Amino acid sequence: xxxxxxxxxxxxxxxxxxxxxxxxxxxxxxxxxxxxxxxxxxxxxxxxxxxxxxxxxxxxxxxxxxxxxxxxxxxxxxxxxxxxxxxxxxxxxxxxxxxxxxxxxxxxxxxxxxxxxxxxxxxxxxxxxxxxxxxxxxxxxxxxxx
Numbered sequence: 001x002x003x004x005x006x007x008x009x010x011x012x013x014x015x016x017x018x019x020x021x022x023x024x025x026x027x028x029x030x031x032x033x034x035x036x037x038x039x040x041x042x043x044x045x046x047x048x049x050x051x052x053x054x055x056x057x058x059x060x061x062x063x064x065x066x067x068x069x070x071x072x073x074x075x076x077x078x079x080x081x082x083x084x085x086x087x088x089x090x091x092x093x094x095x096x097x098x099x100x101x102x103x104x105x106x107x108x109x110x111x112x113x114x115x116x117x118x119x120x121x122x123x124x125x126x127x128x129x130x131x132x133x134x135x136x137x138x139x140x141x142x143x144x145x146x
Contacts, residue, residue, distance in 0.1 A: 006107050010076040010095055018076070021095065023105050023115050026056030026122040027087040028074075031129055033137055041085055044140040047126035056121045089120055 002008075005017045013021070029051040033042045048068060050058050058064055064071045072082065079096050086093040091101055101108050104118035116123045132140065 006091070006095065006101060006105075010079065010092070013076070020107065021091045023089070023091045023101075023120070024056050024112060025087070025089065025115050025120055026051055026053075026126070028072075028090065029056075029058065030122065030126065030142075031137060032085060033141070042138075042141045043087070044137050045122075045126050045142055046129050046132050046137050046140045047122065049128055049130050051122075051126065051128075053126045053128075054123060056116070056123055 001014070001017050001020060005013060006021055008017075010018070026047070027043070029048040030043050031046040031048065033044060034040070035042070047053060048058075048071070050060055050064055050068060050071075052059050060067060072078070074082075074092060079092055083093045083096050089102065091105055091107075094101060102118070102120065103109060104114040104120055106112040106114060115121045127140065
């Protein structure tokens with residue numbers, strides 16, 4: 001990968017560079033509630049059944065669509081349409097908005113665990129969607145995801 005590739009425009013990244021941009025926070029794997037009457041979006045502590053709550057990584061990333069058909073494939077083209085539902089700390093969203101990555105991002109710090117030490121991941125505080133019915137998701141809304 002090219003030096004400091006994460007500073008390039010997103011549409012210039014190679015596929016491996018694009019994938020490496022993920023900060024490993026796991027926030028995008030949290031289930032969200034969209035309130036149709038207000039168009040508000042609320043994040044919950046309820047995570048996709050494939051999220052490992054300790055590593056904050058998908059347990060079956062290559063084949064995730066077999067188990068979670070509506071899992072979003074994030075691409076530079078789709079990003080402009082869906083960036084609003086990504087957390088404000090997300091590397092993809094930050095770069096799409098022309099902002100730099102946080103110091104704790106593994107590409108900046110060189111340490112993949114820095115995201116967890118900074119408290120910027122979902123490590124240890126999610127509950128699997130297998131354990132919570134969708135009707136109860138409102139009980140798990142997160143007020144501040146930053």
